[in-house]
Amino acid sequence: xxxxxxxxxxxxxxxxxxxxxxxxxxxxxxxxxxxxxxxxxxxxxxxxxxxxxxxxxxxxxxxxxxxxxxxxxxxxxxxxxxxxxxxxxxxxxxxxxxxxxxxxxxxxxxxxxxxxxxxxxxxxxxxxxxxxxxxxxxxxxxxxxxxxxxxxxxxxxxxxxxxxxxxxxxxxxxxxxxxxxxxxxxxxxxxxxxxxxxxxxxxxxxxxxxxxxxxxxxxxxxxxxxxxxxxxxxxxxxxxxxxxxxxxxxxxxxxxxxxxxxxxxxxxxxxxxxxxxxxxxxxxxxxxxxxxxxxxxxxxxxxxxxxxxxxxx
Amino acid sequence: xxxxxxxxxxxxxxxxxxxxxxxxxxxxxxxxxxxxxxxxxxxxxxxxxxxxxxxxxxxxxxxxxxxxxxxxxxxxxxxxxxxxxxxxxxxxxxxxxxxxxxxxxxxxxxxxxxxxxxxxxxxxxxxxxxxxxxxxxxxxxxxxxxxxxxxxxxxxxxxxxxxxxxxxxxxxxxxxxxxxxxxxxxxxxxxxxxxxxxxxxxxxxxxxxxxxxxxxxxxxxxx
Numbered sequence: 102x103x104x105x106x107x108x109x110x111x112x113x114x115x116x117x118x119x120x121x122x123x124x125x126x127x128x129x130x131x132x133x134x135x136x137x138x139x140x141x142x143x144x145x146x147x148x149x150x151x152x153x154x155x156x157x158x159x160x161x162x163x164x165x166x167x168x169x170x171x172x173x174x175x176x177x178x179x180x181x182x183x184x185x186x187x188x189x190x191x192x193x194x195x196x197x198x199x200x201x202x203x204x205x206x207x208x209x210x211x212x213x214x215x216x217x218x219x220x221x222x223x224x225x226x227x228x229x230x231x232x233x234x235x236x237x238x239x240x241x242x243x244x245x246x247x248x249x250x251x252x253x254x255x256x257x258x259x260x261x262x263x264x265x266x267x268x269x270x271x272x273x274x275x276x277x278x279x280x281x282x283x284x285x286x287x288x289x290x291x292x293x294x295x296x297x298x299x300x301x302x303x304x305x306x307x308x309x310x311x312x313x314x315x316x317x318x319x320x321x322x323x324x325x326x327x328x329x330x331x332x333x334x335x336x337x338x339x340x341x342x343x344x345x346x347x348x349x350x351x352x353x354x355x356x357x358x359x360x361x362x363x364x365x366x367x368x369x370x371x372x373x374x375x376x377x378x379x380x381x382x383x384x385x386x387x388x389x390x391x392x393x394x395x396x397x398x399x400x401x402x403x404x405x406x407x408x409x410x411x412x413x414x
Numbered sequence: 415x416x417x418x419x420x421x422x423x424x425x426x427x428x429x430x431x432x433x434x435x436x437x438x439x440x441x442x443x444x445x446x447x448x449x450x451x452x453x454x455x456x457x458x459x460x461x462x463x464x465x466x467x468x469x470x471x472x473x474x475x476x477x478x479x480x481x482x483x484x485x486x487x488x489x490x491x492x493x494x495x496x497x498x499x500x501x502x503x504x505x506x507x508x509x510x511x512x513x514x515x516x517x518x519x520x521x522x523x524x525x526x527x528x529x530x531x532x533x534x535x536x537x538x539x540x541x542x543x544x545x546x547x548x549x550x551x552x553x554x555x556x557x558x559x560x561x562x563x564x565x566x567x568x569x570x571x572x573x574x575x576x577x578x579x580x581x582x583x584x585x586x587x588x589x590x591x592x593x594x595x596x597x598x599x600x601x602x603x604x605x606x607x608x609x610x611x612x613x614x615x616x617x618x619x620x621x622x623x624x625x626x627x628x629x630x631x632x633x634x635x636x637x
Binding site: 113318 | 465
């Protein structure tokens with residue numbers, strides 16, 4: 102008699118896994134309330150980071166629209182003649198990195214300023230128009246990044262006609278910094294809640310192992326290998342993880358659906374075309390795969406810790 | 415088939431469950447193991463099923479030195495040794511069929527093969543009509559026969575029984591013993607622990623008697 106591991110046919114092996122997987126699913130369905138509660142805890146824990154990730158990517162998408170509109174204001178010197186201004190405007194219009202050049206005449210600017218600022222009386226007291234001629238310049242999309250726009254600003258500052266150039270990118274930078282922090286925060290929360298899911302599944306499986314102690318003992322007595330005994334518990338963990346992931350997806354989708362109306366109204370008030378985007382396939386894939394693996398891993402830990410404690414007596 | 419050489423099992427605390435036991439059971443033998451409670455009958459059986467390992471000496475089953483069997487190989491050893499218990503050790507949330515099928519499922523047999531062998535085994539113990547029943551609905555004798563069917567369904571060369579008739583009346587006990595004799599006739603090596611001397615005295619089988627962990631008597635069988 103040899104104690105070598107008997108060879109299994111592949112179809113028997115696949116069939117056995119399928120049977121165990123379905124049996125484990127069936128066992129979970131027979132205790133719907135307990136299963137639902139565990140699933141709900143996992144689902145909520147996973148919905149939080151997923152929802153935050155989706156919210157953040159929506160905000161970034163919104164900010165992406167603003168990034169493209171980085172504009173430069175060229176304030177010209179007071180002593181530059183009309184002719185020079187036209188020449189400069191023509192020259193800049195042909196600049197290969199610029200999309201648009203808009204000339205703002207000082208008289209027009211003063212008019213608008215008087216109208217909008219409410220300083221009409223005070224401005225009338227001035228003997229001459231203090232406003233300079235301004236060229237509003239919009240770079241092409243590919244030169245709109247903070248770095249490229251800054252390069253342009255430096256170049257324009259060298260021009261003889263230009264007094265100074267203003268590039269208001271500070272807020273864009275700050276915004277980027279804030280979203281980066283938020284992103285990191287979502288990651289940290291995601292990791293912590295992932296750990297929580299691991300513990301939830303681990304604890305659930307631990308209880309299940311205790312409940313099925315006599316079955317495990319008997320299986321060991323009749324020659325069940327550790328792998329055989331472990332298998333149904335691992336499938337349980339897998340199902341918990343997967344169903345938790347699906348629930349998280351549903352929760353996030355439901356939340357987005359509920360937010361969509363108000364967000365659309367707000368966007369409408371800003372005359373924005375912004376539309377709240379739902380979970381993309383990549384995020385969904387990561388969510389479902391991640392939750393399944395978390396469930397599997399959580400039960401693996403529990404099974405590894407507690408199964409060897411149970412020996413037939 | 416089963417060799418014990420100077421086997422001692424000492425439990426933590428110094429109590430010796432088995433002291434310096436020596437005997438040999440040849441293939442196809444049917445042997446009874448008797449003695450008072452705590453004499454070491456269960457300890458001896460547990461050593462053969464590798465539920466425990468001996469402290470000193472050597473146990474060999476089917477030519478294998480059990481000390482050399484690694485933890486991961488124990489399941490494969492247990493598939494070669496059918497075990498029967500006084501308390502049956504059945505799973506009450508599964509049908510008789512599923513209980514008996516367990517050793518075959520564990521061994522990875524094909525579905526059709528499992529059905530065929532389980533029915534053959536249930537037929538042998540006379541419970542073919544109860545395959546869909548749950549153990550709790552059966553009498554004590556029937557439950558024990560389910561346990562026996564489970565122990566022999568994978569056709570192990572060695573079958574151990576620990577007080578298999580402990581809870582049964584004489585008539586049922588006799589039935590169980592007759593069943594064991596039938597298995598022995600087809601070549602199964604049996605080692606049966608019991609304290610029911612009346613039952614086994616007229617069966618003409620070899621009887622090992624333990625007392626306080628020591629092998630006191632080895633009476634050869636007459637058949």
